[in-house]
Amino acid sequence: MRISVNIDNSSTSAPLIAELTYGHNQPLGKFKKEFHIGKLYSFRGPNGCGKTTLLETLSGKRDPIHGQALFNNEDVRHLSQVSHITEISEPVFYPDMSVGEHFKLLSQHSGVDYDKIIAEWECEDFLNLPPSWLSSGQRQRLILAAHLAFPYRVYLADEPERHLDEYWVNFLIQKFREVTQADSIVICASHSPKIIAASDEVIELCDC
Ligand SMILES: Nc1ncnc2c1ncn2[C@@H]1O[C@H](COP(=O)(O)OP(=O)(O)OP(=O)(O)O)[C@@H](O)[C@H]1O
Numbered sequence: 059m060r061i062s063v064n065i066d067n068s069s070t071s072a073p074l075i076a077e078l079t080y081g082h083n084q085p086l087g088k089f090k091k092e093f094h095i096g097k098l099y100s101f102r103g104p105n106g107c108g109k110t111t112l113l114e115t116l117s118g119k120r121d122p123i124h125g126q127a128l129f130n131n132e133d134v135r136h137l138s139q140v141s142h143i144t145e146i147s148e149p150v151f152y153p154d155m156s157v158g159e160h161f162k163l164l165s166q167h168s169g170v171d172y173d174k175i176i177a178e179w180e181c182e183d184f185l186n187l188p189p190s191w192l193s194s195g196q197r198q199r200l201i202l203a204a205h206l207a208f209p210y211r212v213y214l215a216d217e218p219e220r221h222l223d224e225y226w227v228n229f230l231i232q233k234f235r236e237v238t239q240a241d242s243i244v245i246c247a248s249h250s251p252k253i254i255a256a257s258d259e260v261i262e263l264c265d266c
Pocket residue numbers: 082083086103104105106107108109110111112247
């Protein structure tokens with residue numbers, strides 16, 4: 059079994075607290091951690107060590123084998139947590155809707171000013187196109203733009219650097235800084251040396 063036990067003694071507020079065993083049919087690791095507002099965390103480790111599984115457990119998408127993750131003292135799996143915590147993973151789109159229609163729908167449901175976001179992430183040229191016509195990196199930008207625009211308290215990002223070139227990885231790090239400064243927590247599973255270097259804390263998940 060892979061074990062990762064992290065105890066953080068920082069005095070800043072820690073609304074997300076996990077003490078659990080994560081895995082699928084078999085446990086992959088034990089994890090104990092307090093996550094603090096304003097910080098960017100990264101999970102680092104080799105392929106298959108359990109980064110995605112742990113992120114999914116922290117988001118409430120996957121049940122822990124033992125223990126629990128709490129956000130503001132409430133289990134992350136409770137429905138009331140949906141508006142606080144988001145998991146950013148593989149981009150998924152409606153095939154029959156253009157990029158612009160996706161953003162309009164998001165705007166109607168969230169009240170977020172997506173015109174501003176579209177300009178910021180330079181998505182104007184894609185608005186009339188279906189997502190399937192975009193490059194992988196362009197699609198990744200859309201999904202990041204859509205998630206990071208909404209004021210969640212916790213962003214769990216699985217390899218957010220996927221398909222992005224250097225310019226957009228740097229831009230993404232800047233955006234992570236902005237959302238953490240706006241009283242959020244960002245936790246990434248990442249293979250990007252840039253994201254790892256920019257993180258306030260790197261949590262090693264290993265095969266040992
Ligand atoms: N649905 C599943 N059912 C059973 N086992 C799974 C399932 N999904 C993943 N696993 C296994 O769990 C282990 C951890 O997978 P996970 O995707 O969490 O690793 P990772 O660290 O995110 O890897 P990578 O760096 O390749 O993205 C792997 O051995 C994988 O085969």
